Amino acid sequence: MNGVEALTRRVRALEDRAEIAELLASFGPTVDSLAGSNLVSMWTSGGEYRVGEEFAFRGAELAGLTELPGHQAYVAAGCGHVLSAPQIRLDGDSATAVNYSMVVLREGDRWVVERLSANAWTLERTGDGWRVRHRENRLLDGGEAATEIIGTLVRG
Amino acid sequence: MNGVEALTRRVRALEDRAEIAELLASFGPTVDSLAGSNLVSMWTSGGEYRVGEEFAFRGAELAGLTELPGHQAYVAAGCGHVLSAPQIRLDGDSATAVNYSMVVLREGDRWVVERLSANAWTLERTGDGWRVRHRENRLLDGGEAATEIIGTLVRG
Amino acid sequence: MNGVEALTRRVRALEDRAEIAELLASFGPTVDSLAGSNLVSMWTSGGEYRVGEEFAFRGAELAGLTELPGHQAYVAAGCGHVLSAPQIRLDGDSATAVNYSMVVLREGDRWVVERLSANAWTLERTGDGWRVRHRENRLLDGGEAATEIIGTLVRG
Numbered sequence: 001m002n003g004v005e006a007l008t009r010r011v012r013a014l015e016d017r018a019e020i021a022e023l024l025a026s027f028g029p030t031v032d033s034l035a036g037s038n039l040v041s042m043w044t045s046g047g048e049y050r051v052g053e054e055f056a057f058r059g060a061e062l063a064g065l066t067e068l069p070g071h072q073a074y075v076a077a078g079c080g081h082v083l084s085a086p087q088i089r090l091d092g093d094s095a096t097a098v099n100y101s102m103v104v105l106r107e108g109d110r111w112v113v114e115r116l117s118a119n120a121w122t123l124e125r126t127g128d129g130w131r132v133r134h135r136e137n138r139l140l141d142g143g144e145a146a147t148e149i150i151g152t153l154v155r156g
Numbered sequence: 157m158n159g160v161e162a163l164t165r166r167v168r169a170l171e172d173r174a175e176i177a178e179l180l181a182s183f184g185p186t187v188d189s190l191a192g193s194n195l196v197s198m199w200t201s202g203g204e205y206r207v208g209e210e211f212a213f214r215g216a217e218l219a220g221l222t223e224l225p226g227h228q229a230y231v232a233a234g235c236g237h238v239l240s241a242p243q244i245r246l247d248g249d250s251a252t253a254v255n256y257s258m259v260v261l262r263e264g265d266r267w268v269v270e271r272l273s274a275n276a277w278t279l280e281r282t283g284d285g286w287r288v289r290h291r292e293n294r295l296l297d298g299g300e301a302a303t304e305i306i307g308t309l310v311r312g
Numbered sequence: 313m314n315g316v317e318a319l320t321r322r323v324r325a326l327e328d329r330a331e332i333a334e335l336l337a338s339f340g341p342t343v344d345s346l347a348g349s350n351l352v353s354m355w356t357s358g359g360e361y362r363v364g365e366e367f368a369f370r371g372a373e374l375a376g377l378t379e380l381p382g383h384q385a386y387v388a389a390g391c392g393h394v395l396s397a398p399q400i401r402l403d404g405d406s407a408t409a410v411n412y413s414m415v416v417l418r419e420g421d422r423w424v425v426e427r428l429s430a431n432a433w434t435l436e437r438t439g440d441g442w443r444v445r446h447r448e449n450r451l452l453d454g455g456e457a458a459t460e461i462i463g464t465l466v467r468g
Contacts, residue, residue, distance in 0.1 A: 003316045004159050010323050011166050017330055018173055025243045026310065029254055032274075032296070033307025078298040080256045080272050080306070085241040085397040087337045098341055100392045102416065102423070104258065104272050106297055111258070111269035113423035116392050116416050118344075140344070141418055142390040150392075151345025154338065160315050167322050174329055181399045182466065185410055188430075188452070189463025234454040236412045236428050236462075241397040260414065260428050262453055267414070267425035 013090055019130050020088050020095055020123055028081035028101075036066035044124055044131045051137045052145075074114075078106030086121070087153045093125040098153050101137065116140045118150035169246055175286050176244050176251055176279055184237035184257075192222035200280055200287040207293045208301075230270075234262030242277070243309045249281040254309050257293065272296045274306035328402050331442050332409060332435055340393035340413075348378035356436055356443045363449045364457075386426075390418030398433070399465045405437040410465045413449065428452045430462035 023042060030038050039062045043049065049057045049065070057065055065071060086099035103115040122134045138146035179198060186194050195218045199205065205213045205221075213221055221227060242255035259271040278290045294302035335354060342350050351374045355361065361369045361377075369377055377383060398411035415427040434446045450458035 003320070004163065007316065007320060007323060008159070008163060010327065011163060011170070014170050014323070014326050014330060015166065018170060021241065022243060025241050025255075028240070028256065029243060029306045029308075030310050033303050033310050035307060035310045038310050075303065076298050078272070078296045078302070080274070080296050082240050082256045082258070082272075084340070084394050085333065085337050087334060087341060099337075100340065100394045100416075102392075102394070104256075104269055104296075106272070111272040111296075113269070113416055113425070116390070116394075116418070116423040118392070140390045140392050140416075140423075142388050146390070147345050147387065150341045151347060152341075154342050154345050154347045154350050160319065164315070164319060167319060167326070170326050171322065174326060177397065178399060181397050181411075184396070184412065185399060185462045185464075186466050189459050189466050191463060191466045194466050231459065232454050234428070234452045234458070236414075236430070236452050238396050238412045238414070238428075260412075260425055260452075262428070267428040267452075269425070 016090050016095065016125070016130065017088050020097060021086065023123070023130055023132070024083060024086055024097060024099065024121065028083055031066055031071065031081050032075060032079060034066045034072075034075060036063040039063060039065060041128075042132055043135075044126060044133050047131060047133045049132070049135045049137070052139060074103065074105060078111070080104045080111075083119070089153055095123040095130070096153060097121040097123065098150060100140075100150070118146040120149045120152045172246050172251065172281075172286065173244050176253060177242065179279070179286055179288070180239060180242050180253060180255065180277065184239055187222055187227065187237050188231060188235060190222045190228075190231060192219040195219060195221060197284075198288055199291075200282060200289050203287060203289045205288070205291045205293070208295060230259065230261060234267070235270075236260045236267075239275070245309055251279040251286070252309060253277040253279065254306060256296075256306070274302040276305045276308045325402055328407065328437075328442065329400050332400050332407055333398065335435070335442055335444070336395060336398055336409060336411065336433065340395055343378055343383065343393050344387060344391060346378045346384075346387060348375040351375060351377060353440075354444055355447075356438060356445050359443060359445045361444070361447045361449070364451060386415065386417060390423070392416045392423075395431070401465055407435040407442070408465060409433040409435065410462060412452075412462070430458040432461045432464045 084100040086097040105114040124133045140146045240256040242253040244253045261270040280289045296302045396412040398409040400409045417426040429449045436445045452458045
């Protein structure tokens with residue numbers, strides 16, 4: 001492999017990171033602007049989003065997330081789905097990412113942290129760029145499930 | 157275009173993203189350390205910062221932001237202007253970015269989210285690097301203005 | 313220096329930034345999953361973490377951070393150490409970074425911001441990649457110490 005080829009690989013890895021960070025950064029703006037159909041295209045066609053034991057959305061079902069009465073009430077009150085900058089591990093055409101998410105919700109003249117969750121994302125490079133294959137979201141409520149999710153990339 | 161030229165363009169795009177992310181990440185530290193004059197150089201000479209319907213600062217006026225009694229009271233109480241990792245869209249010598257910002261304010265032995273806002277930034281490459289040409293900040297209070305701002309890069 | 317060499321330097325600077333951002337993004341997941349021994353390897357062998365006037369951990373002592381009763385109580389209640397995307401300044405084999413950190417803690421069916429701090433990190437390139445040589449964490453409580461820390465990279 002010559003110098004340019006080696007450098008091209010390094011640039012591609014940096015582009016992968018940037019694209020994945022950008023994809024994750026689009027989640028909040030997508031749901032907080034009620035753009036459910038755009039949510040579908042963030043995931044692979046059969047991709048899944050699991051929210052604790054409460055909800056699971058797969059593929060086209062993701063469009064329904066922003067139609068949930070609970071979500072509509074959040075947006076009507078004033079709300080931000082604020083995600084932290086992720087840890088990202090690349091592995092060829094797959095990747096894993098971990099971050100925190102907060103639902104910050106207006107209440108009177110203040111905002112409260114209505115939900116704080118651990119997120120583990122598995123991503124895949126498709127013909128249309130990086131997409132989410134699976135996202136697991138768990139409330140950081142002291143239970144083991146969330147503690148394990150937030151530690152996904154720590155031990156391995 | 158040969159391989160090195162093509163690669164150089166890709167590297168430049170990555171550098172643009174990194175520089176814009178860095179510029180946005182400097183906003184909170186600048187206002188929370190009361191460095192109003194440094195705020196001026198984050199914007200283009202005629203650049204503007206609109207905070208809802210309440211305030212608009214243009215160019216050198218930005219130095220006055222940290223002199224506002226409300227801002228001084230924030231810093232005296234203990235305060236962080238915490239911005240989320242942005243979505244960034246590059247378009248040659250211009251760029252658009254969207255993120256959340258929170259004013260996290262001390263109250264007793266806790267901190268509260270005093271403000272949660274949607275931000276749309278338009279940026280421009282100048283001879284001194286990337287600068288903010290316009291920033292629109294709107295409270296996420298359930299009104300349509302903030303919902304539109306947070307969705308700026310979602311739909312197109 | 314030919315084109316490829318110059319480009320290689322630029323790519324390396326981008327990789328440095330990405331690796332430092334990744335290192336900082338791993339702090340929260342490490343402590344919130346009680347992986348104290350992994351914390352040790354984030355720092356250089358003699359590296360230090362100062363938390364206000366309260367605590368200082370050096371080298372192998374860092375493993376003890378997650379054993380502190382206060383930290384264990386946080387995790388048992390449900391907790392996230394949420395760090396903001398950092399400002400990063402590279403200087404060869406050293407770097408400085410500044411960001412905010414929040415301890416977001418469950419209380420009943422909500423989460424509260426139990427701590428909001430300013431952080432100044434000094435980092436160093438080692439044979440095993442970038443490591444933290446020093447981190448200073450100070451509550452943003454209106455005192456001058458935190459205001460200075462958050463302004464570390466603002467003034468130049």
